[in-house]
Amino acid sequence: MDFSFSEEQDELRATLRSFFARYSTENDVRRIAESGEGYDPDVWRRLGGDLGLQGLAVPEELGGSGFGYAELGVVFEEMGRALLCAPYFATVALAAETLLRCGDEQAAKDYLPGICAGGTVATLALTEEGGAWTEAGVQLAASARNGGWTLAGAKTYVPDGHLADLLLVAARTERGVSLFAVDGAARGLERTALPTLDQTRGQARLEFFNTPARLIGEEGGAWPGIERALATAAILLAAEQVGGAAAALDTAVEYAKVREQYGRPIGSYQGIKHLCADLLTELESARSAAYGGLWVLDAHDEAEVRTAAALAKVYCSEMFTQVASGSVQIHGAIGFTWEHPAHLYFKRAKSSEVFLGTPAHHRSLLAAELGI
Incomplete structure (x- = not known):
């Protein structure tokens, strides 16, 4: 490749x-x-x-x-x-x-x-109280009424759900998981922004009180399309994680070059050298996993998409947390302060680690794809 x-x-x-x-x-x-x-x-x-x-x-x-x-x-x-x-x-x-x-x-x-065109902010509302990015986790009820549909229940941890003009909501009908479009200003919809560890990416709780909705696609047939979209999103998140880790490592390396202890830059000490080398090795390996996933998407290799997505999500999630943590360590005491940007990357790393499913969840998906 x-x-x-x-x-x-x-x-x-x-x-x-x-x-x-x-x-x-x-x-x-x-x-x-x-x-x-x-x-x-x-x-x-x-x-x-x-x-x-x-x-x-x-x-x-x-x-x-x-x-x-x-x-x-x-x-x-x-x-x-x-x-x-x-x-x-x-x-x-x-x-x-x-x-x-x-x-x-x-x-x-x-x-x-x-x-x-940039005129519509949209999101996917999938997760509920359990936070699972799975078909079984979809319990929000959808009911046919007067030739249309209404939703009743709640979604939570919805990315930018409090901002979106268009909500794509996964709900359950008698035929199974279905997809619905809901206007952000629809009646019977209440949206609440949630406090988050990572303040750079908002989340919301959405409550539906017989909220009118438009059925998208076939009733009961939404999960395969949602699952495929989540695989693509996992690969794109992996690319984002690579970018964040690269910035965190660059900042740490530059600091190691100029911060002196005992008359020498701390980057000249073996312990810091080895740590930087280890973090770079993990970053470049994760970069290959993310780029490999992008290559699979562009090759339209449907048989490999879910495998590539699970692999990229696991590796890049754990790598970003490792690199962001290492960056804080290299910076020493200043890396723990609110004024330094290291904590911003660490919080993004921890939040994206569980976003779209934990590494453990994606390891199970990878094992299922590989038949092990």
Whole structure:
């Protein structure tokens, strides 16, 4: 496999890094995270209007640009480096992917152009009280009523659920798990932002009181499409984790070069050298896992997608936590302070470790795929 990037993809990376260096500085991240607003509307409009990122990998006939997952992976990797505070993952990796996999062409035509243009913030509401990203975990009830559908129950830990204009909700009917679209301003919907360890990525609890909803796809047939969308999202999250880990390690290495103890930079001591080398080895191995997943997505190798996704999610989740923790260790006492950015990456690492399912959950999925 050749995981090298083309000249155009390298140019995309350079453009994004320059953009985020201007619009997602540490001060920007702290301001948005502490305000609870979730994102900067002006930056969100620029992501869609100036860069066209919301529709990057969506087919042109649905309002997107028709690029591949390698390009989308570059976007998530650079967003991970910058700790961008925006509902991009929820909108693109979860909602847009679910619409592309739901088997409902009309719904895709109705909703994806708005997402691609940057006018619609969307998310997937799947998890409930148990927090499981599984078919069995879907218990929210959907009922047919007066030629339409209503939802009753609750979802929680919904990424950017308090911000979304469009909610794609997994619910259970007599025929099984089904997918529904709910307007963010629908009657009978109550949304509450949740306190989170990682303030850079919002979560919400959604309560439905006979809330009107639109059935997407076939009743009872939603889970295969949702499961496939989650596999794609896991690979994109792995790319984001690689970006965050790379930024944390770069910061630690630069600090080791300039921080002196006993008249020498701490990076000259064997213990710090070995730690940096070990963290770099883990990072590059995880990068291969994430890039391998992107390659599988672009190769349309459906037989390997779930295997690649589980592998990437496990390795990159554990690697990011290890690197972020190592970065704090290298920085010493200052790395534990609120004023230093090391804790921002550590919190993102811990939250993304369990996001979309824990490493243990994905190990079980990997074992099932491999038949062991």
